Each structure stands twice: as C-alpha cells, then as structure tokens.
Amino acid sequence: MKPQKQVSDIPNAADRHLWQIQPLRDLTWILILFLLFWLGYAMRDVTVPLLVAILLTYLFAPFVTFLERRLRLPRPVAAGAILGVGGIAVLLALALTVPLVVSQTASFVDAVRRGKYDNAIDRLVDLSPDSLQPQIEAFVARGQSWLGISTVDDSASESSIDGSVGGTDDTSTGGGSSVGAIADLKSESIKPNVIHVAGEPSATSGEDSDGEVALSEERIRMIVQQELNSQPSNAGAENVTSGGNEWFGWVGSGARRAWGLVLGSIHLGILIFLIPFYFFYFTVTWPRMVSFFQGMIVESHRDHALYLLGEMDKAVSGFVRGRIVIAFILAIMYAVGWTIVGVPYALPLGLLIGCFTLVPYLGGIGLPLSVGLMAADQFSLVEAERMAWWGIILWPTLVYIICQFADDYALTPLIAGRATNLDPVSIVVAILAGGALAGLYGMLIAIPVAACIKILLREVFMPRIREWVDGKVDDPLPIEE
Structure with a gap:
C-alpha cells in the first residue's frame, strides 16, 4: 500500500x-x-x-x-x-x-x-x-456543366439577338445605325430592283403616287454607304481592340x-x-x-499495452489487407459480368464500384448505376432494337447479386475472416457515423476505428465497470490512484 x-x-x-x-x-x-x-x-x-x-x-x-x-x-x-x-x-x-x-x-x-x-x-x-424533380434537374445541370455542355437555350439566344437588333433602331436626330437602316429596308415592300421609299414620288406602273419613287440598285448602295459613313469613326478600332483583348x-x-x-x-x-x-x-x-x-511505453503497463496494440493490429491489418484484395477481385467480376450482359461502359463502371467496395455495403451504388446506364442506352435505340424492359432490370441485377454472394460467402470469410469481430449492425452504424463526421475519408477509416474502440471497451473499460457494479471498486473509470 x-x-x-x-x-x-x-x-x-x-x-x-x-x-x-x-x-x-x-x-x-x-x-x-x-x-x-x-x-x-x-x-x-x-x-x-x-x-x-x-x-x-x-x-x-x-x-x-x-x-x-x-x-x-x-x-x-x-x-x-x-x-x-x-x-x-x-x-x-x-x-x-x-x-x-x-x-x-x-x-x-x-x-x-x-x-x-x-x-x-x-x-x-x-x-x-414532383418533390424530387428539382433535385434531379439540378444534378443533371451540374453534370452537364462539369462535362462542358452548354445549357443555354437556343430560343433565348435568338430572342437576345433579336432584342439587340431591335434596340439599335434610330434614337437620335438624323442618325441611326446600319442595322436599323437594314431593318427599315426589310420592312418596306421590296420588289425586284425596286424599293419604295417614303417622301419621294413613285414611278411604278399603274400607280399615281404622292411621295414614292422607284430606286435602282445604285440608289440602294448610296443609302448603305451613307449609313456606314454615319457610324463612329473609332468603331473599327474598338472592334480591333476588343478582338485583340479577346485573343x-x-x-x-x-x-x-x-x-x-x-x-x-x-x-x-x-x-x-x-x-x-x-x-x-x-x-x-x-x-x-x-x-x-x-x-x-511505461514499463509497468508495457505488457498490457503491447497486448492491446497486438489485438488492434490484427483487426486493422486483417480488415485493410482483406478489403484491398476483395475490392480488386470484385472490380474484375463487376467489369466482366456487366460487359457480358451488355451494360455500356462496363469497364470504368466496374473499376469504380470495385473501389467503392473498400467500404462494406458502399458498392451497392453500382446496382442503380448499371441499370440506369443500360436503360438509357436501350431507350436511345429504336423500339425494334431495344431489349425487353425486364432484361434491362434483370441482367445487371443478376451480376450484382452474384458478386455480392461471392463477397459475403466466399471472399470475406476466406480472405478477411472475422478480423474486426463487428456485427453487420455495428458496421453500418460505424460507416454512417464516419460519413457524417468526415465524409468519404471517415467512411474509409470508420470500421478500423470502431474495431479499436471495441477492443478498448472489451479489454479496459468493461472489466472495470463490472468490478464497479460488483462493489469491488469505487470508480467505474480505469484510473489508478
């Protein structure tokens, strides 16, 4: 004592x-x-x-x-x-x-x-x-933006062009732009080689007019030349400058x-x-x-600490090494299987889902992706060449079920075993908690961290709590005086 x-x-x-x-x-x-x-x-x-x-x-x-x-x-x-x-x-x-x-x-x-x-x-x-349509449209818009696809509507572009043309009508005395003059010429009744202009007597056959005259092509060229001369003298320089700046x-x-x-x-x-x-x-x-x-490590606690570290090493190394090998095998299985059943772009999709399987149950995202890609590819064909709707759903799903069955009943027991000693509910809770706290990185390290916490609870905290419940110690925390 x-x-x-x-x-x-x-x-x-x-x-x-x-x-x-x-x-x-x-x-x-x-x-x-x-x-x-x-x-x-x-x-x-x-x-x-x-x-x-x-x-x-x-x-x-x-x-x-x-x-x-x-x-x-x-x-x-x-x-x-x-x-x-x-x-x-x-x-x-x-x-x-x-x-x-x-x-x-x-x-x-x-x-x-x-x-x-x-x-x-x-x-x-x-x-x-209806509640999901805005989210889906926003997701599609982000994907189009990421792929460099323009989402500007052609009709909006045309209306903006028309508005800009309309906005260049004559707004000053005795002036105007060439665009406005051309628009005015378009609005007049144009006949072959003859344009009727208000304010001049007409020479048209069969018509006794009071202010219109028939103009030849030479007169049209004169009008266009006058409009061009009325433009600011530095317009060309500005265009050159803007073009140079753009270049x-x-x-x-x-x-x-x-x-x-x-x-x-x-x-x-x-x-x-x-x-x-x-x-x-x-x-x-x-x-x-x-x-x-x-x-x-302090010598008085070295043996116990090394024992705990050894248990954690078995859990972490067994899980990490096992999941890497399993993910590699599943990536090949997904890519080959989806290629056989006709899923488009099966190789990059299979490799991507294989990487996702590093986190247990995260590979489930591959099922809707494979079905969606196959459906989109089939619906882009003419109806006579499409696969039956049940085949679009069945074949990618069958490949996914076979891969999951191989993972659960062959690969994991043989390669990883029960390295972490975590039940499925604990694994799901750990993955969700890791994702909520640190995103994808949290999901990657969630299961090893949960396995280490379980070892500490089993070997350090629970024995002390049992002694406290039995009345052998006054403090449930494993802290020595």
Missing part, C-alpha cells in the same frame, strides 16, 4: 508552476496533439506521401518478414524486390486498363454531349415524384492551363518518386521503429 502524503509534503499553491498543475498539463497535451494534426494538414503535400509510405510499409511488413526469415533475404533486398515487382505489375495493369477506360469514358462523355441520353433523362424526370484572353487562359498542367505533372512526379523512396527507407528500418515506440 502506498504511503499517504503528509500535509507538509504538499507544495503550496502559490509556489507551483503552471506545468505542475495536472489539469493544465492534460490540457497542454491535448493542445499539442491538435497542433500536430493541424500542422500535418497544413503541410499535407509533405505528410501525405509519408503517411502513404507508412501505410504501405505496415501492410507489407508480414511479407517482408517472411522473405527475410524463410528466404534469408536482407531487408533492403526484400524491399527492392517488392518495389520492382510492384512497379512492373502497376505498369502492366495501367497499360492494359487505361486505354480501355479512357476510350470508354471519352465515348460516354461524347455521347452525353451529343444528346444521346437526353430523352432518357427527360423521361426519368417526368416519371420521378489575349484566350492566350492567357491557355497559358494558365498549361502552367497548371506543368505544376500538376511536377507534383505527380514528386509523389511517384517520394512514396517508393519513403517506403524503401521505412521497410528497412521498420524493426528499429517498432522497438523505439515500444520503449516509449
């Missing part, structure tokens, strides 16, 4: 420094943690490659250990072999998939710009509930885009170099890093 402190041993409050007050010390540590996170976010161009390299090192650590112990390879050789094989695999995958993905994506964008799916979109808007604007915009592309390429090149460099360094020094952080 610890000896009780005497009153004389407690320092006077007036003699204590700020860092000797325990609440202030705790608050300081919390502020330091927040400051570190803020600095990491502010320097994300530096920290993101580091974090990616650390994550890759963590994921490949068991394989490197296997190469080191079984094949007797030094860690630098093992790290170099992983980088070489991984780089070749990535290049081959990009060479095989990128041309097809780019081709199908460009074809889809071109089809949307040509209005291939306009009828299907209009029908979808008409069939949707310089195009050049400046193109230069900015080119400069942005150059900077983006440089940034991508730096990332491509830094991540493998950091990965090699961290892989070689990984055992020393682990030993260093283990030595930072």
Whole structure:
C-alpha cells in the first residue's frame, strides 16, 4: 500500500508552476496533439506521401518478414524486390486498363454531349415524384456543366439577338445605325430592283403616287454607304481592340492551363518518386521503429499495452489487407459480368464500384448505376432494337447479386475472416457515423476505428465497470490512484 502524503509534503499553491498543475498539463497535451494534426494538414503535400509510405510499409511488413526469415533475404533486398515487382505489375495493369477506360469514358462523355441520353433523362424526370424533380434537374445541370455542355437555350439566344437588333433602331436626330437602316429596308415592300421609299414620288406602273419613287440598285448602295459613313469613326478600332483583348484572353487562359498542367505533372512526379523512396527507407528500418515506440511505453503497463496494440493490429491489418484484395477481385467480376450482359461502359463502371467496395455495403451504388446506364442506352435505340424492359432490370441485377454472394460467402470469410469481430449492425452504424463526421475519408477509416474502440471497451473499460457494479471498486473509470 502506498504511503499517504503528509500535509507538509504538499507544495503550496502559490509556489507551483503552471506545468505542475495536472489539469493544465492534460490540457497542454491535448493542445499539442491538435497542433500536430493541424500542422500535418497544413503541410499535407509533405505528410501525405509519408503517411502513404507508412501505410504501405505496415501492410507489407508480414511479407517482408517472411522473405527475410524463410528466404534469408536482407531487408533492403526484400524491399527492392517488392518495389520492382510492384512497379512492373502497376505498369502492366495501367497499360492494359487505361486505354480501355479512357476510350470508354471519352465515348460516354461524347455521347452525353451529343444528346444521346437526353430523352432518357427527360423521361426519368417526368416519371420521378414532383418533390424530387428539382433535385434531379439540378444534378443533371451540374453534370452537364462539369462535362462542358452548354445549357443555354437556343430560343433565348435568338430572342437576345433579336432584342439587340431591335434596340439599335434610330434614337437620335438624323442618325441611326446600319442595322436599323437594314431593318427599315426589310420592312418596306421590296420588289425586284425596286424599293419604295417614303417622301419621294413613285414611278411604278399603274400607280399615281404622292411621295414614292422607284430606286435602282445604285440608289440602294448610296443609302448603305451613307449609313456606314454615319457610324463612329473609332468603331473599327474598338472592334480591333476588343478582338485583340479577346485573343489575349484566350492566350492567357491557355497559358494558365498549361502552367497548371506543368505544376500538376511536377507534383505527380514528386509523389511517384517520394512514396517508393519513403517506403524503401521505412521497410528497412521498420524493426528499429517498432522497438523505439515500444520503449516509449511505461514499463509497468508495457505488457498490457503491447497486448492491446497486438489485438488492434490484427483487426486493422486483417480488415485493410482483406478489403484491398476483395475490392480488386470484385472490380474484375463487376467489369466482366456487366460487359457480358451488355451494360455500356462496363469497364470504368466496374473499376469504380470495385473501389467503392473498400467500404462494406458502399458498392451497392453500382446496382442503380448499371441499370440506369443500360436503360438509357436501350431507350436511345429504336423500339425494334431495344431489349425487353425486364432484361434491362434483370441482367445487371443478376451480376450484382452474384458478386455480392461471392463477397459475403466466399471472399470475406476466406480472405478477411472475422478480423474486426463487428456485427453487420455495428458496421453500418460505424460507416454512417464516419460519413457524417468526415465524409468519404471517415467512411474509409470508420470500421478500423470502431474495431479499436471495441477492443478498448472489451479489454479496459468493461472489466472495470463490472468490478464497479460488483462493489469491488469505487470508480467505474480505469484510473489508478
């Protein structure tokens, strides 16, 4: 039993420094943690490659250990072999998939710009509930804007042009524009080679007029020349200046885009170099890093802390490694299956949904997307060439059900197992909470964080709470005096 402190041993409050007050010390540590996170976010161009390299090192650590112990390879050789094989695999995958993905994506964008799916979109808007129509129209408008499709109505453009022409009628004494004169000439009764102008006697056969005269083409040229001469003398200069400014604007915009592309390429090149460099360094020094952080744990709690960290490592690594492999397999299954049943642009769609399956149950968005794309493609055909309505719904749905069945009953049990020990309800709640707090990034880390919290509750908090319920301790929190 610890000896009780005497009153004389407690320092006077007036003699204590700020860092000797325990609440202030705790608050300081919390502020330091927040400051570190803020600095990491502010320097994300530096920290993101580091974090990616650390994550890759963590994921490949068991394989490197296997190469080191079984094949007797030094860690630098093992790290170099992983980088070489991984780089070749990535290049081959990009060479095989990128041309097809780019081709199908460009074809889809071109089809949307040509209005291939306009009828299907209009029908979808008409069939949707009235309360959802504004949201659907806004979503379609954003998509058209993102694809660079002009949404300006031609009739509005024509009316604006007519308004501008009408607005150039004569508004000053003895003046007017050439556009107004041409409009006036259009409003007169024009006959071949003859125009009737008010105020002059007419020479038309069979008509005794009082103010109209027949004009030849030479007279018309004189009127047009007078109207052109009445224009401001600097109109041409203004047009040249505006044209020059517009040309310089195009050049400046193109230069900015080119400069942005150059900077983006440089940034991508730096990332491509830094991540493998950091990965090699961290892989070689990984055992020393682990030993260093283990030595930072208080010796009296080291065994229990290492046990908790080991349990968390099993949950997190099992889930992350398993989901990456499962997502890769599902991406291939979705792409091949939807290609077989005739879903348009199946390869980019399958790869996208495969990435979504990194988060459990998020891949469900692939079902409405595949059915919608197939329906839009079929409704763009003539009725004699369309697939039956039940086939449009059935075949993409059948592919999705087969992939989900393979995920739930084959891939997850064999590859990931019960790494997190979370039931389906806990997984759904964790994903929704992560998405509400941090969006897509929150959904990605929600399940590993939930698994770690469950381990802490099971191993640290629940035993203490049971002792408190049984009356063995006075405080339910696991805090030692």
